[in-house]
Amino acid sequence: MKLKRKLVAKPWGQTVLPDIFGGSSKKKIGEVWFEAPEGITPQLMTKYLFTSEKMSIQVHPNDRQARRVGFPHGKDECWFVLDAKPDAVLGLGLTKTVSPTKLKTAAILGEIEQLVDWKPVKKGDFFYVPAGTIHVIGADISLIEIQRNVDVTYRIYDYGRPRELHLDESLEVATLAPYDMKHCRDIPADQSASITDSTPFGLFQVIGDDSEILSNTISKEWQIIPLEGSVTVRGKLIKAGECGICPRLSDIDLSKNKKALVACTMT
Template identity: 65%
Template sequence: MKLKQKKVPKPWGQLSLPQIFGGKQKEKIGEIWFTPEKGITPTLLVKYIFTGEKLSIQVHPNDRQARRQGFPRGKDECWYIVDAEPGAVLGIGLTKEVSATKLHAAVVCDQIEQLVEWKPVKRGDLYYIPAGTIHAIGPGIQLIEVQQNVDITYRLYDYGRPRELHLDDAISIATTAPYNMKNHLEAVPDQSVKLLDGPHFRLFQVIADDHDMLRDTIAGEWHAIPLEGEVTVRGKVIRAGECGLCAKASDIDLSANIKSLIACSMK
């Protein structure tokens, strides 16, 4: 099926989106979610993110921690950089390992930005963000996020914006150490590659009709996200800026594909 677009206003979003999303907007749009019309709750959520300002510094719980709070699952996610302005950065992990007490002090003393590791990014970068990773997205970035489908975020710091913070919850689950760069990959633009092989989902960059990349993966659901060209999912044409959902890799026709991301949830 073709999933519907849901535009989500954010104070850090952008007034001008790519033409495939309508160009100029009446309010700042930060995210575009792809969701079913009704009756289905996918295990994964795919979204585009557009940043005009820094996002909050935040962290997500893992499955066990989230279920203690009444949620069905935790939140691992990954970011595929579609475009980035010169000098754009992501905040991922810390510059050094610290205690929970020192992390708390950095937040209340407005020094958390200096403790976060800010990494330069470019088109084609892939970052896997396991639950517990302290993270933020800087301005001037367009990315595709694939995540476990749950809305649970603990904010550590929000640059003075009038939004709720969750300091105690965030510190109790945060990994207070540098980011493991084994979770970063630079995708070769014209090659099919498995970008991520995580415990909850996988992500592939598929060039042309290279269906062999997908054949040996047993998954619960598949999301097709064209970047160039188009794919067909159970008879529905899915173009750049859209997302299709199906139950089997064989339901995805790549004959008109140029470059797509294909995500699947692990059973």
């Protein structure tokens, strides 16, 4: 099945997108979503993100915390960087462990950026973002985000934009410590790779028709995001800038693939 593409305007988005998304836009497009037909709820959600400004500083709850307030599960996500200007940065975790009071005070005073650990970023970088990680995507970055499909985001700080903040909720779920660098990787552009390790979902980079790298994984949901070339999913052609979904690995034909990301549930 081919998922339906939806362009979403954001205050931090871009007015010039890659040609596969239509090029120039009158609106600032920040996200490209892929949505299933009514009645079907995928366990994962794939997005393209394009930034011209910093996004909000935010955090997501884990399973226990999310269920306590009525959500089915928490939200882990990951980022695969497609492009970034030389001075682009991501914020992941804090520079040091701090108390809830210190973080709250810094957020209220507009000084929280000094606590965030800003990391340089380049094309090919991968970051897994566990639930509880304080994070922010900086300006001038294009990336693919794979996340568990649940709408629960707590904003800590939003650079003066007129959107709701969730400071108290954030303090209840945030890990007030540095990011564990074991969750980031530099992915070689020309090699198939199993990118994630011991996470709620799997992510693979597949070069050509190298289906062997996927063969030992058991999953009930596969999402395929071609980066170069095309794939066929249950008879539907999926090209770059599109996303396909299927329940079985045997539904995927990689014979015309050049490079693709393949995500799957692990539970």
